Amino acid sequence: MPWARARAVAATAAALGTERVPLSSAAGRILAAPVRALAASPAFDTAAMDGYAVAGCGPWRIAGRVLAGRPGWAGTLAPGVAVEIGTGAIVPDTAEAVLPYEVCRVDGDTVSGAREVKDHIRRAGEDARPGDELVPAGRTATAAVLGAAAQAGIDELTVHRRPAVAVLVTGDEVVTRGVPGPGQVRDALSPIVAALVERAGGGPLAHEYLRDDARLLRSAIDSADADVVVVTGSSSAGAADHLTSVLAELGARWLVNGVRCRPGHPQVLAVTAAGRWVVGLPGNPFAGLVAGLTLLEPLVAALAASPLPAPATLPVVGAARPYPDGVRLAPVELGAGPARIVPGARSGSLRAAAIADGLAVLGPRWVTGGRAAVLALP
Numbered sequence: 323m324p325w326a327r328a329r330a331v332a333a334t335a336a337a338l339g340t341e342r343v344p345l346s347s348a349a350g351r352i353l354a355a356p357v358r359a360l361a362a363s364p365a366f367d368t369a370a371m372d373g374y375a376v377a378g379c380g381p382w383r384i385a386g387r388v389l390a391g392r393p394g395w396a397g398t399l400a401p402g403v404a405v406e407i408g409t410g411a412i413v414p415d416t417a418e419a420v421l422p423y424e425v426c427r428v429d430g431d432t433v434s435g436a437r438e439v440k441d442h443i444r445r446a447g448e449d450a451r452p453g454d455e456l457v458p459a460g461r462t463a464t465a466a467v468l469g470a471a472a473q474a475g476i477d478e479l480t481v482h483r484r485p486a487v488a489v490l491v492t493g494d495e496v497v498t499r500g501v502p503g504p505g506q507v508r509d510a511l512s513p514i515v516a517a518l519v520e521r522a523g524g525g526p527l528a529h530e531y532l533r534d535d536a537r538l539l540r541s542a543i544d545s546a547d548a549d550v551v552v553v554t555g556s557s558s559a560g561a562a563d564h565l566t567s568v569l570a571e572l573g574a575r576w577l578v579n580g581v582r583c584r585p586g587h588p589q590v591l592a593v594t595a596a597g598r599w600v601v602g603l604p605g606n607p608f609a610g611l612v613a614g615l616t617l618l619e620p621l622v623a624a625l626a627a628s629p630l631p632a633p634a635t636l637p638v639v640g641a642a643r644p645y646p647d648g649v650r651l652a653p654v655e656l657g658a659g660p661a662r663i664v665p666g667a668r669s670g671s672l673r674a675a676a677i678a679d680g681l682a683v684l685g686p687r688w689v690t691g692g693r694a695a696v697l698a699l700p
């Protein structure tokens with residue numbers, strides 16, 4: 323399947339259900355319903371300045387003091403009367419303005435001063451009224467969204483559920499810590515999968531390490547407590563690569579089985595008969611990164627209803643050999659001017675990608691200086 327088509331297919335997954343979460347754990351979540359104000363904001367006429375709330379013409383007799391968080395002034399403020407007031411305090415009913423201290427002269431229990439153009443009173447409901455839509459569905463719960471929701475009296479938000487992801491790292495040779503011994507490799511794919519899932523709005527994430535064994539792989543996929551199962555390694559044609567046969571046993575429907583790109587062509591997207599998504603990433607680490615950006619990130623973003631940023635299109639310079647039957651993904655550095663290819667990319671090595679900012683998607687007719695889509699690396 324062509325690379326762009328594979329990415330688009332992964333992005334067609336329907337968003338998962340919704341849930342209510344407290345504001346304290348809603349940061350970064352995608353709103354599944356608009357945020358509507360429960361309370362007016364401000365909830366009462368309130369002073370915008372520290373000074374004196376006055377009624378009628380001055381000078382005014384100072385009758386008392388009201389501060390934020392304290393009960394408002396009992397009764398009405400008669401013309402010629404003032405109360406000292408703090409920012410955020412309830413403004414007495416008939417007060418016409420707040421005079422900031424800076425424009426006031428106080429003499430004993432009398433205050434005088436010129437009224438300003440602004441009355442320095444924030445009126446009840448001038449910012450929002452109960453029921454007002456503050457933020458539409460589909461937006462990310464940013465810090466300001468959470469603050470606005472709190473200001474509007476809200477304790478919980480309705481957000482899209484995050485897809486839970488189980489990562490099955492296969493390979494008898496794979497070790498999880500330290501310097502690998504003879505015939506061994508360190509697992510380089512788990513950190514990549516974790517970063518992509520996080521960026522796409524997925525989680526929580528669980529890891530399991532599996533020997534190359536079809537039965538183990540089948541039962542791990544079948545029993546995973548996850549919406550998405552990522553299988554690393556096992557995607558190709560070798561005697562220890564069991565994903566294809568296991569998916570067949572699980573009655574899977576293949577959406578993508580091989581992508582016309584280099585590296586990373588042996589990648590798989592399927593849904594098991596039980597409705598679980600399975601993404602197969604090639605074991606070669608740079609190929610796995612490419613496949614992660616091709617299938618895993620768009621899939622998780624779609625399930626999470628999280629917006630997937632469109633890649634930038636930039637001129638790309640440097641040396642890379644286009645792949646005649648599809649696209650080549652080349653690590654690039656970004657800065658002022660064109661994207662520059664980092665030389666030395668190889669399927670089994672992340673060295674070039676590790677100093678790159680993005681992956682350029684080079685078409686078969688690309689020549690240095692030609693434009694290409696550039697995916698940001700996580």
Ligand SMILES: Nc1nc2c(c(=O)[nH]1)N[C@H]1C(S)=C(S)[C@@H](COP(=O)(O)OP(=O)(O)OC[C@H]3O[C@@H](n4cnc5c(N)ncnc54)[C@H](O)[C@@H]3O)O[C@H]1N2
Binds near residue numbers: 492495496508670
């Ligand atoms: N006869 C064929 N052989 C291969 C083909 C093919 O089309 N026909 N494709 C090659 C390509 S391209 C790739 S990519 C790999 C994909 O292999 P698998 O996904 O089946 O993965 P493995 O064979 O298990 O491993 C490949 C390579 O990657 C290392 N590896 C595996 N897991 C990890 C990990 N978590 N972290 C770091 N490195 C890992 C593994 O040791 C191997 O060196 O197949 C080619 N063969």
Ligand code: MOO
Binds near residue numbers: 585
């Ligand atoms: O996925 Mo392989 O190159 O394409 O290493």
